[in-house]
Amino acid sequence: MSTVLQDIRYAFRQFRKSPGFTAIAVASLALAIGANTTIFFFANQMLYVRLGVPHADQLRMLTVTGDKHVAIRSTWGNSSFEGGTFHTSSFSYPVYRQLRQQQQVLQPIVAFKSLSSANITANGVPQAAQAELVSGNFYTQMQVQPELGPPILPSDDAAPGTGAVAILSDAFWHRAFGGSPSVLGKTVTVNMTPVTIIGVNPPQFTGPDGVQTTSPELFLPLSMISVLHPASGSDDVLSPNLWWVQLMARTKSGVSDAQSQAALDVILNAAVRANLFADTDLPKGATIPHLVLENGSRGDTSGLRELIQPLHVLLGLAALVLLLACANIANLMLARASSRQREMSVRMALGAGRWRLLRQVLTESLLLAGMGGAAGLFLGYLGRNLIPWLTSFSWQGGELTVSFDWRVFGFTSALTLFTGVLFGIAPAWRSTHAEVNATLKVGGRTASRQRKAWSGKAIVGFQVALSTLLVMSAVFFLRTLINLNSIDPGFRPQNLLLFDVNPPASRYPPPKDVALQHHLEDAFAALPGVQGVTLSNVPLVAGSMWSSSFLIEGAKEETGGYLGNHRDSADLADVGSQFFSVMSIPILAGRAFTAQDTETSPPVSVINETLARKFFPNANPIGKRFRVSTEGPAASRWLEIIGICADTRYHDMREPPPPLHFDLYRQMPEIDGVTFIIRSSLPPSSLIPSLRRAAQQIDPDLPLTTIRTQQQQIDASMQQERMFASLTAGFGILALALACVGIYGIMAYTVSQRTNEIGIRLALGAARAQIRTMVLREAGWLAAAGVVVGLGVTLALIHLVKSMLYGLKPTDPIPIGSSVLLLLLVAIIAGWIPAQRASKVEPIDALRQD
Secondary structure (H helix, E strand, O other): OHHHHHHHHHHHHHHHHOHHHHHHHHHHHHHHHHHHHHHHHHHHHHHOOOOOOOOHHHEEEEEEEEOOOEOOOEEOOOEEEEOOEEEEOOEOHHHHHHHHHHOOOEOOOEEEEEEEEEEEEEOOEEEEEEEEEEOOOHHHHHOOOOOEOOOOOHHHHOOOOOOOEEEEOHHHHHHHHOOOHHHOOOEEEEOOEEEEEEEEOOOOOOOOOOOOOOOOOEEEEHHHHHHHOOOEOOEOOOOOOEEOEEEEEEEOOOOOHHHHHHHHHHHHHHHHHHHHOOOOOOOOOOEOOEEEEEEOOOOOOHHHHHHHHHHHHHHHHHHHHHHHHHHHHHHHHHHHHHHOHHHHHHHHHOOOOHHHHHHHHHHHHHHHHHHHHHHHHHHHHHOOOHHHHHOOOOOOOOOOOOOOOHHHHHHHHHHHHHHHHHHHHHHHHHHHOOOHHHHHOOOHHHHHHHHHHHHHHHHHHHHHHHHHHHHHHHHHHHHHHHHHHOOOOOOOOOOEEEEEEOOOOOOOOOOHHHHHHHHHHHHHHOOOOEEEEEEEOOOOOOOOOOEEEOEEOOOOOOOOOOOOOOOOEEEEEEEOOOHHHHHOOOEEEEOOOOOOOOOOOOOEEEEEHHHHHHHOOOOOOOOOEEEOOOOOHHHHOOEEEEEEEOOOOOOOOOOOOOOEEEEEHHHOOOOOOEEEEEEEOOOHHHHHHHHHHHHHHHOOOOOOEEEEEHHHHHHHOOHHHHHHHHHHHHHHHHHHHHHHHHHHHHHHHHHHHOHHHHHHHHHOOOOHHHHHHHHHHHHHHHHHHHHHHHHHHHHHHHHHHHHHOOOOOOOOHHHHHHHHHHHHHHHHHHHHHHHHHHHOOOHHHHHHOO
């Protein structure tokens, strides 16, 4: 132990003798390890942190998969088609009841559903909040005990519309009620329904939806769904056609997941047949979905699938930055090892063993890594919310809170130890394996220095290759963001203000909900500074979509109408009469909606160009009629096409315009929550107060929520691209800086070792410009060799992120050419100072060195 302490003291004395080297090494490591720690903070929260409940590893999420013909008509929640495979975490209520009653392979199943846009009035203040509806056995099975009051019980979830009780989240309790214990028994209104507060959740409990966002403000019995959320035509929440409720259960001891999944899949098959096809045979081509058990320890992670590849890519790029920093420090330490070669030889001549010297050099490396790791952990902690900040907007709510735990500390500690060994092993080996006699001779330093120069150049070439990969990645992602920003959305987003209004069905049942939205539309239009008002139940470029069958009058109708049958389907939106003028969407044929299109006039619709080409390739669609369903009230409701509008982006900016029709909301039997769209040249901050007052004059309990501009909405659709462009640009800048330091260091070292040669050249008549050119040429060839290797590696790996790029090919010449030119320019800049220094050598001074 005494010798270890001696090595540490000696290492610190060496660091004090070389403050510049120490500062560069620690700063490089701090930035590289800090970048890795920042990315891992986010990845840890997304992929590893578990729900704050006892024995979270026992939890299993019940999910459903199927092919493109799966017999599911409608879903409300996370669902996707990937590679022809349908996946959802939602079940219909009748299927849930049958699974709950018949299964014996898991502990009792719990059900839950998130209402992300509930209107809550607490202490007289209306606000938008998130409510979580849970089954009566939820708290018992999740083994969660409220920190205040009793849990929700099965008796609270006995019958639809009963159980008007709520448990608050710890954060909402402190925010709305100051953390007062007297909150128990107080009443809040949720979507205009009075609800009694019976408890407060513990701080660490975020709910079953996952730890990726903050906890919902309220937890209520599932039976309140029929009161808090309006029914949607025939797709009532108790209908077998609407799949909306999410299910979770704990495993039973002795029963494997495979056994449980097989048994539950049999029950699901029978439940689907009994509820959907009790009176008819399974339609031709339709398939029964299958049940899949997934790890539920992190809650519902179905929405995180699209983050897995980006996170792995970010971790890989951050690892390359760390490798680049290690190469840079290894080069610096090789230079120090060369300058200390005589010291090491003297110590070995005096009896020091090679292992003793190896341990000394490794101790210095590990201490450098330790200082860099500590600084990197601090930087990572400061930047832990960088990615959530890049991928969120203030109006979205539910911001992710990234926590610090033992995984982050363990990751950074392991990374620090690894880097210390990685960049220290080569210098340590070099220091202890030189020939003692040769090194002690005056001329012996030439050979060792020449060998070091070649090894140093190889490391610098490796640095340039890594920098090429990082810089090209940054340029590719920056180009993707630029390409997306340059897309014409098909409408004019400037001066558009958006906000949501979600009237509760308890106070505004159909058709009062439609009348309310029309009343609000007129009230907003009368405000000073408002140039136009409209609304839509599906705002454009907001990640929302609504699809249905598109059945043309007189055409042969397809049977089925399931989610996978896209051949005869189209997207749609219910909009206001001024939608096209407010959004500045051109009408190409026919007409737009007018004041003559009212509740009592025949239903009308405007279609886009893509829909016209798909369904009416050789005919004029104006005057043709269609309907959107083969069952329920919509089956007898025919809409006449009155116009064709220009194509617009619908779901996001990446996808081309889909077949889309716009229908007049005033002609609908009912309308759910909508997004109002206000065109005004006034700044939002001056317009919003008057909009709120206008809404409160109609209903004081009706808040305006998720207020944002249309441009902010478009920017939000490019969150991932914005995050990648920002982070990879940072990685690229850091890579350029490290490569610049590496090239400068090796060229400065080369010039110092060739001082006498340069002096002789100058003495024999060489021009100083020739000397500069010689040094710059060497730096250029060194960089070019690294760029060629890096370019080959980049082109070989770019297909791994091809799906994350937009408007680019892996061989696109613009990002490749700009990256190569940038790296060569950096190499010339880095070599300029050593070249200038070499050109100013005085021959007489150089010759005196020997």
